[in-house]
Amino acid sequence: MRDYLIKRGVSALVTLALAIILTFFLFRIMPGDPTRTVVGDFRVTPEVRQMLIHQFGLDQPIWVQFVLYIQNLLTGNLGVSFQYRGTPVTSIIFGRRLFNTFILMGSSIGVALVIGIIVGTVAAWKRESKFDILTVIFSLVTYSMPVFWLGMLIILVFGYYLNSIPIAGTITVGMTYSNVFEYAADYLHHMTGPFVTLTLSFIGFYFLIMRDSILDVFTEDYMLTAKAKGLSDRKILFRHAMRNATLPMVSLMAVEVTYLFGGATMTETVFSWYGIGRLIYEAVVMADFPVLQGIFVIMSVLVISANFCADIAYAFLDPRIRY
Amino acid sequence: MTIQETPASQIKEDRFWLYRRKLGDFWRLFRRSSLGKLGLALVLSFVMLALAAPWIAPFDPFTFVGDPFLKPSSTYIFGTDQVGRDIFSRVIYGTRISLLVGLVASAMTVCLGTLVGLVAGYLGGRIDNLLMRITDLFIIIPALPLMLIMAAILGKGVQNIIIVIAVIGWTATARMVRSQTMSLKERPFTEASRAIGSTDLHTISRHIVPNVFPLVFANGMIAIVDAILSEAGLSFLGFGDPSRPSWGMVLYFANTAGATVNGYWWYIVPPGICIMLLVMGFAFVSYSTDQILNPRLRRR
Numbered sequence: 051m052r053d054y055l056i057k058r059g060v061s062a063l064v065t066l067a068l069a070i071i072l073t074f075f076l077f078r079i080m081p082g083d084p085t086r087t088v089v090g091d092f093r094v095t096p097e098v099r100q101m102l103i104h105q106f107g108l109d110q111p112i113w114v115q116f117v118l119y120i121q122n123l124l125t126g127n128l129g130v131s132f133q134y135r136g137t138p139v140t141s142i143i144f145g146r147r148l149f150n151t152f153i154l155m156g157s158s159i160g161v162a163l164v165i166g167i168i169v170g171t172v173a174a175w176k177r178e179s180k181f182d183i184l185t186v187i188f189s190l191v192t193y194s195m196p197v198f199w200l201g202m203l204i205i206l207v208f209g210y211y212l213n214s215i216p217i218a219g220t221i222t223v224g225m226t227y228s229n230v231f232e233y234a235a236d237y238l239h240h241m242t243g244p245f246v247t248l249t250l251s252f253i254g255f256y257f258l259i260m261r262d263s264i265l266d267v268f269t270e271d272y273m274l275t276a277k278a279k280g281l282s283d284r285k286i287l288f289r290h291a292m293r294n295a296t297l298p299m300v301s302l303m304a305v306e307v308t309y310l311f312g313g314a315t316m317t318e319t320v321f322s323w324y325g326i327g328r329l330i331y332e333a334v335v336m337a338d339f340p341v342l343q344g345i346f347v348i349m350s351v352l353v354i355s356a357n358f359c360a361d362i363a364y365a366f367l368d369p370r371i372r373y
Numbered sequence: 374m375t376i377q378e379t380p381a382s383q384i385k386e387d388r389f390w391l392y393r394r395k396l397g398d399f400w401r402l403f404r405r406s407s408l409g410k411l412g413l414a415l416v417l418s419f420v421m422l423a424l425a426a427p428w429i430a431p432f433d434p435f436t437f438v439g440d441p442f443l444k445p446s447s448t449y450i451f452g453t454d455q456v457g458r459d460i461f462s463r464v465i466y467g468t469r470i471s472l473l474v475g476l477v478a479s480a481m482t483v484c485l486g487t488l489v490g491l492v493a494g495y496l497g498g499r500i501d502n503l504l505m506r507i508t509d510l511f512i513i514i515p516a517l518p519l520m521l522i523m524a525a526i527l528g529k530g531v532q533n534i535i536i537v538i539a540v541i542g543w544t545a546t547a548r549m550v551r552s553q554t555m556s557l558k559e560r561p562f563t564e565a566s567r568a569i570g571s572t573d574l575h576t577i578s579r580h581i582v583p584n585v586f587p588l589v590f591a592n593g594m595i596a597i598v599d600a601i602l603s604e605a606g607l608s609f610l611g612f613g614d615p616s617r618p619s620w621g622m623v624l625y626f627a628n629t630a631g632a633t634v635n636g637y638w639w640y641i642v643p644p645g646i647c648i649m650l651l652v653m654g655f656a657f658v659s660y661s662t663d664q665i666l667n668p669r670l671r672r673r
Contacts, residue, residue: 061509068510076522194598194652196605199624199645205633206641217634312517316606320628330518331610334525342522349515357513 054365062358069350074119077343078112098136102129123347129340133332139344143326150220151325154241155314158248165249166256167299171292173257174264175283186261189254197313201247201320208243215243218322244321251313259302263295270294301364307356311349402665412657419651423468430462434618442630442637451639455630463623464643470619471651474535474604479596481539483546487589490550491577495558505551511544520603524612531614538603546592553585587666594659598652605648620644 103109105127106118122128128139173182192200209217216222220240227233267273268291276286311327318327326345333341403409422429431448432438437457438449445452451460493504520537527533557563557580566576607613608621615622623644627633632640 064506065510065513068506069514072510072514076526190653190656191649194649194656196602196609196621196624196645196648198606198609199641199648202624202628202633202641203645206636206638210634210636308513308515311515312606315517315521316609319610330521334521335611337525342518342525346514346518346522349518350513353513353515 051365055362058358058361062354066350066354069354070120070123070347073343073346073350074116076346077339095136098130128344128347131333131338131341133336133338133341139340142329142341143344143348147325147329150323151314151318151327154244154248154318154323154325155310157241158245159252159310162249162252163256163299163303166253167260167292167296169253170257170260171264171287171295174261174268175287175291177265182261185257189257191254192250193254193258195251196316197247197251198316198320200251201244201317204243204247205320216240217243220324241323244317244323247317247321248313251317252310255306256299259299260295263298264291267291267295297364297368300367301360303360307353311353399665403661406661406664408657409661412654412659412661415650415654416658419468419472419647419654422465423472426465426469430459430465432459432462434458434463434466435616445639451643452637454626454640460623460640460643463618464620464647467618467620467623467644468647470531470613470617471601471604471621471648474531474538474619475597475601475651475655478535478538478542478600478604479593481535482542482596482600483589483593485539486543486546486592487550487585489543489547491554491581491585493547494551494554495573495577495581497555501551504547508544508547511541516541517603517606520607521610521612524607529612529614531617534604534607534612537607538600542596542599542603546589546596549588549592550585553588554581557581557584591659591662591666594655594662597655598659601648601652601655620648 105122106115106129110118126140128143130136130138131142134142169185173185176182204215205217208215216239221233221236222240225236227236273286273290276290281289314325315327315330317323318325319331322328329341330345332338333345431450435458438459439453439457441453441455441457443449443453443457449459449461451464454460454463489504489508493501493508520541523537523540524533527536563576563580566580571579604619605621605624608619609625609628611625613619613622613625618626621644624641627637627640627644630637630640
């Protein structure tokens with residue numbers, strides 16, 4: 051187990067180092083003046099620019115820049131934003147936006163996962179029944195829809211025709227709240243649209259993986275043993291099949307976090323949700339490269355840690371991995 | 374004793390018939406799957422739509438043919454957009470770009486992945502290690518943000534969208550080809566090929582590539598699905614080329630025109646349905662192909 055942990059840990063660190071190196075070069079292969087992407091923007095005042103050129107060593111050779119970049123990274127200095135006129139990148143990312151994104155993504159992933167696992171198990175059990183076919187078609191349809199289009203449809207139907215959800219933002223602009231519950235209610239009301247969109251777009255994937263995984267488990271010998279022992283269907287299904295089939299989901303989930311970020315970016319953009327995804331889009335449109343670089347580094351750290359945690363969890367859940 | 378030599382032309386002909394038979398087997402199995410047939414029908418109808426666009430579309434997709442924001446009518450089937458272009462014609466012509474980007478980008482994705490997989494699997498050692506580290510990196514880092522950053526760096530345009538999709542999407546193919554190559558390398562026939570002094574290039578191109586091809590093909594179908602969806606997303610966010618509008622770009626214009634908040638369903642629904650049906654078509658084909666080519670799925 052210890053060897054396994056060390057091996058995984060080293061591999062995670064190597065990947066992280068590669069990601070950081072990639073980020074460094076990605077933002078320096080831009081055509082034209084290489085310093086432009088770091089400080090060279092008219093929205094940054096000359097004083098701040100001088101300070102940054104010094105901090106990041108932009109008048110020095112590239113390897114010195116790289117060393118300084120790593121040093122700054124370790125001390126949490128990710129540079130300053132162009133579009134917000136010199137606000138540090140870290141204070142833009144860590145704050146309300148990160149919180150909003152976590153709430154939105156966390157809740158929709160959680161709900162989609164639970165529904166996907168349960169419905170996937172039942173569908174696999176009743177293979178080729180009407181329920182199975184309908185749920186497979188449903189998940190193929192939602193899987194084939196572009197996320198942003200699903201969001202647009204939801205705005206059109208529930209925002210325009212039924213007028214039951216707000217069409218943009220995280221809270222009502224200019225509204226004053228008498229207590230925290232009122233605020234929470236307004237927040238959740240705004241979250242309905244993006245939450246439904248993201249949940250629907252995630253369910254299909256989890257469902258199909260779970261169904262596939264259960265069908266695989268059904269071919270295992272221990273399923274026959276369980277049946278031969280005279281266990282009830284319910285016990286076989288939920289005790290033996292579902293437990294074993296959930297295992298691959300754990301490792302897949304971590305890998306798919308990267309894919310989920312994509313869906314979140316789209317959804318946040320469509321619903322003007324004040325989060326990291328929307329920030330990525332804004333930063334791209336406004337050519338705010340320091341912010342993009344910062345988000346990218348932080349996301350890489352998050353995803354790589356998530357994968358590392360999943361690997362460990364997997365090893366704990368499945369003894370076969372450890373040896 | 375003289376050794377009877379088989380003339381080269383005979384070998385070529387034998388090989389041709391072998392491939393013919395394999396393809397025939399595949400086709401027979403494929404035709405049995407109704408999902409596969411449905412998928413193929415969907416894909417082919419979009420291909421036909423793309424080819425026949427000039428004859429089907431009633432108007433030129435770039436000229437202003439009416440007042441802005443006209444409702445659907447017999448002249449303008451899906452109404453007109455914010456500058457008075459016919460949405461129906463734009464959707465029809467959009468098929469060409471969406472299909473083209475999907476096919477070209479996925480072809481590049483698969484070629485890149487196959488190349489990396491072959492090199493890593495065949496050479497092994499340090500090179501394999503390095504290539505697999507890079508593959509892990511590309512699997513793990515968030516794809517869409519990276520795509521957006523690359524698109525921002527490269528600039529707008531259809532070619533750049535294709536490049537971005539190919540650079541991000543090759544990892545799955547690479548991993549699969551690598552593991553397949555590693556197992557094929559140990560088989561007697563590749564060993565024999567090396568023993569009689571064939572070059573590595575010959576062994577790879579004659580003995581390994583033909584054997585990984587079915588799996589590469591199945592992977593290619595999935596890659597098309599991903600490429601079409603990625604293209605739609607990037608175009609929707611405004612990275613497409615306005616002179617070559619895809620379905621995603623039509624939706625981008627719909628969004629900037631406030632189609633959702635004004636209730637112009639005829640501007641939003643048709644392009645999205647097209648994306649969905651085309652993606653479903655390829656997904657069904659890929660599903661059926663996988664059922665035939667993937668031995669793990671056959672035993673169930």
